[in-house]
Amino acid sequence: MSPRALRVDDALSLLPDLEDLLPLRAALAAGSRPDETRAWAASAAYATLDTRLVDAAALAARVPELVEETRARVEAVYRAVAEAVAAAARGDDAGAARALVAAGEAEEAAGRLDAAEEYFERAREQGRRPRDRSAEGLALRRLGRVARARGELERALELYRAGYEVAEAQRDHDGLVVACQGLGNVYMERGAWEAAGEWYERGLRLVGAGASRELWQLESNLSAATRRAGRLEESAAWLARAEATLAASGDTEGAAYVLNARGLLRAARGDLQGAEEDYRQALAAADTATQRVPVLNNLAECLLLRGRAADAVEALRVAERDALSHHLLHRLIHVYRGLGEVARQRGDEDGFVFFEQALELCATPDRSRLEWAITQEEYGRFEAAMGRREEARARLALALEIYLELDTPVEAARARDALAALPAEPAPGEASHGDRPTEKPE
Numbered sequence: 001m002s003p004r005a006l007r008v009d010d011a012l013s014l015l016p017d018l019e020d021l022l023p024l025r026a027a028l029a030a031g032s033r034p035d036e037t038r039a040w041a042a043s044a045a046y047a048t049l050d051t052r053l054v055d056a057a058a059l060a061a062r063v064p065e066l067v068e069e070t071r072a073r074v075e076a077v078y079r080a081v082a083e084a085v086a087a088a089a090r091g092d093d094a095g096a097a098r099a100l101v102a103a104g105e106a107e108e109a110a111g112r113l114d115a116a117e118e119y120f121e122r123a124r125e126q127g128r129r130p131r132d133r134s135a136e137g138l139a140l141r142r143l144g145r146v147a148r149a150r151g152e153l154e155r156a157l158e159l160y161r162a163g164y165e166v167a168e169a170q171r172d173h174d175g176l177v178v179a180c181q182g183l184g185n186v187y188m189e190r191g192a193w194e195a196a197g198e199w200y201e202r203g204l205r206l207v208g209a210g211a212s213r214e215l216w217q218l219e220s221n222l223s224a225a226t227r228r229a230g231r232l233e234e235s236a237a238w239l240a241r242a243e244a245t246l247a248a249s250g251d252t253e254g255a256a257y258v259l260n261a262r263g264l265l266r267a268a269r270g271d272l273q274g275a276e277e278d279y280r281q282a283l284a285a286a287d288t289a290t291q292r293v294p295v296l297n298n299l300a301e302c303l304l305l306r307g308r309a310a311d312a313v314e315a316l317r318v319a320e321r322d323a324l325s326h327h328l329l330h331r332l333i334h335v336y337r338g339l340g341e342v343a344r345q346r347g348d349e350d351g352f353v354f355f356e357q358a359l360e361l362c363a364t365p366d367r368s369r370l371e372w373a374i375t376q377e378e379y380g381r382f383e384a385a386m387g388r389r390e391e392a393r394a395r396l397a398l399a400l401e402i403y404l405e406l407d408t409p410v411e412a413a414r415a416r417d418a419l420a421a422l423p424a425e426p427a428p429g430e431a432s433h434g435d436r437p438t439e440k441p442e
Helices: 008-013 019-030 042-046 056-089 093-109 113-127 134-149 153-170 173-190 193-207 213-228 232-249 252-268 272-285 289-305 309-325 329-346 349-362 369-385 389-406 409-420
Strands: none
Touching: 008 019, 019 056, 019 113, 019 309, 019 329, 056 093, 056 113, 093 113, 093 134, 113 134, 134 153, 134 173, 153 173, 173 193, 173 213, 193 213, 213 232, 213 252, 232 252, 252 272, 252 289, 272 289, 289 309, 289 329, 309 329, 329 349, 329 369, 349 369, 369 389, 369 409, 389 409
């Protein structure tokens, strides 16, 4: 039987949607290659993850490495569980709970959120028993982090608040700071900038004197919250404090983060050239793909606003390459939304493929309903720009429904405005293209 080129989407369709196969799915995508038969064709401009070709030999060669990574994870989990059992046998319920948290953290680091949640829930139950309930607070904060990763923002708030209350009752200073940071982060994702800032400031009062990572992160987050609220001078002051704290702390890993924040502030002020310079400095300072890919997305947005669509596409394709090679598939959602926005501005109807790919990536085991809704909203704006009002209205309505469920007021207001801007009826003779929007995730 003669070999044939196998696309990533066809290969992934062979695999059941199981957490156990997450490393294999990521490796399959990371080892894929562009379709050379499309390299000089117009269709190459619309290439996405699904249209790349699988390198079966490369995947097979990586199996021993993947097996070793899985073995190491399973060993870490089993050792943590064994420690939990031993601690319980000693009557150390708090120690048992902390060991279960460690097991959950090993699963969480591997992207196995369902398994991580199970361990954190067991730790939460075990941590209620002893007089020292700080382990219960830790488990609650970890559960909040998982809920946030899934886009379950209301549940994340409840869990972080519960974790804060336990830490307060236990006089767990470090736990209080983490809870404040977590609550601020969730409120940021909800678009509640003032509430986010209040929690970051509360954390700032608790973090104590002396330059530390926790301090510059809170100061930087306060800069972001005040920037999003439109208080740009206040944002600049917080960012200056974060930069000074970072320099004093010697935490070199934070340089790319703070430079990226400076770029966002300059962009908010309308200084796109300065923002581009900051983003490029952030890229030079970035040590990991996890740092680089978000900066590349911001750089692409900046370049697009400057009218440099070709340069924006180049930045997005570099982000795509980095995300693929380092197994950051969730980052591709932002990359493909960016490419879709380029297509919208160019009036390119074929750009719908980028939004379709982004929606597929949202439908992963660790999917975020918020990311799914944002993708539907931006897809709806694309449909409207292409004159497909019925499809635009359906997608924007689905996005609004999720925003209301998640209680994200800024996004909900934005979707309402976009819906209101659409004509009540399709234009005479308007054709309907494409399929009905993807149903909302469970």
